[in-house]
Amino acid sequence: MNKRRSIPNQIHLKNVLLRDRSTGVKDGINWRKSEAFNDSPGQLQEAAHKNWSQYFHRRAGGKGGDWKVILQRGKSYTSGFMKGVGLYSKIIPVPLRNTASAVVCACNRAIDLQSVLKKLSILPLKEIVVVLHNASDEMFTIARNYKNTVVVHFPEAVDPDVERSLGAKLTSANTLLFVDGEQAVDANILARFIWECESRVDIALNDISTRLGLFYQRAGIERFHEFLNRSLNRKDLKANSLSSLPFALSRHALDTMGISNLAVPAKAHAMAILGGLRIGIGGAVKSSSHYERSASNEKWRRAAGDHIEAWREAMTAQGSRLNFADSTRNRSVLGEWER
């Protein structure tokens, strides 16, 4: 049954991909002939992204659809485009209506930063905000080597959560992708975070829950995340939260939560739910630093404090029991309460 249906679908998809490609070739030739043409790879990438976005939103069927198909079509179109131009540069296309930027908080390993930026450089990003502290000359050179980076440097170590929120302040893009500066993630995967945030949700989270194992094997911090979600009636989010990179935020999300609140991720997360933002999943990335983070005592205490702040925020808005009222106990028989 399934097989039968999928054959015509595949033939259909093949035709669509061929059509996208030939349109791409045509558009590539036109761009080459136009005044905007410039043979730098950066210009080529930008033109390919831009043309694909325009084509997708105007003619190629628009909005929704399966991300895998959209990505495939984008690749088909842009490879045609480059063929038409006669030059090649690797990109991962995401059809954007608005602008997207990335925020990277680098730790002090040049190799990591290099590979993270390499992945980001093939995405349709207006800017890549690189936040550095105590950086070596090498780190600076790497960060500056990419065409669209904005580099911020602090002479002293700054907390990564604070750095992220500072980085977010420096860009005006509509969609912000936050990535880990230590861990390079495949651009195909990151692309979906951007796309989800562009098309469907205000916040695209990393789905770490499937990797956590059975409940009793998990670190204590995950219990906070999961209970916070559940206490805010978002059981579906499991243990996923703004505490785990990567994630993407819309401008609307940033405005609702307040950029400065990003410095306390759990609180920002609660505010996002309370603010009625659309929160979904952007993909599943195995985060190495995530486990490292769960380990130490200091990190645990900090997460506890962060979650207390988050609940405090929620309780200010919804009362001490949130949406879980006690309507059955006869408390009047109890007399005095230790309050």
Added chain:
Amino acid sequence: MANKFGKHRGRSPLSGRSKIARRLSKGKQKFKEESPNIDSPNEQGSFPFVSVIVPVMNERKTLRRVLSEASRVHPQTEVIVVVNGSTDGSLEIARKSGAKVLMYEHPLGHDVGRSIGAREAQGNILLFIDADMVIPAATLRAFVDAVTQGADVALNDYSGPVKKFTVHGVVLAKHALNQLLGRPDLEGSSITAVPHALSRKALDIIGTSALSVPPLAHTMAICKGLNVRRVIHVNVGQLNPMRLKRERKHSLTPLIMGDHLEAIQWWLRKTDSRGGYEDGDRQRWMVR
């Protein structure tokens, strides 16, 4: 208050209120509600060492056996039965057992009976059990012994089913609260679950009222530095098919989730905005 916005399963608070209003117009029923009938067997001047508190609401089937086990926990035991909203003859069973019986015509609500019973208790050690679950006296004795040996709060070492990807809301709440209170070693053990025993000192510090909201009592005990520990494992999940049936019909999960939040809120009020946890070297002033 938040209470207005909750999910009401079963009776709505409005219908409850109108019933009370009706009763009030009939007569002086309200006072009967607030000061219960106390049925107490003659005491021979000896003070009990252990007070066993058993809230009862229509639990005729198991009550006789529960009370019989309870009375054998210690040579000097008083059993306090808080019968509320019972229409199935539980009251008669309780009276015949020789226990001290407190009677409320209307249901008091989940765990309020624990507070009422504790208020009347005279023992040095208070043992809390439920009426729908027969636990052998020898098992119950372990909780009493733990308090005799210096524990203030002796908990059932029961964490619920945790070898799962998605656990029950109550199991999650208990684990999260213990972790938040810096007691991950307690896992999912909590005053919420029976059996558990309290020292007189614990009762004085927590107060009887808070026992109606067990996660709150649990939080108070830990925050006030009482000796809280797990004793032995009594699988109350398995013992309780009746409860499973009730849970499907009228879930207590939202109530218990709310109780945990109320506990967190109490803690928040007693400490600072971070529950006493330091902020580390996060330079918040840098982002405004």
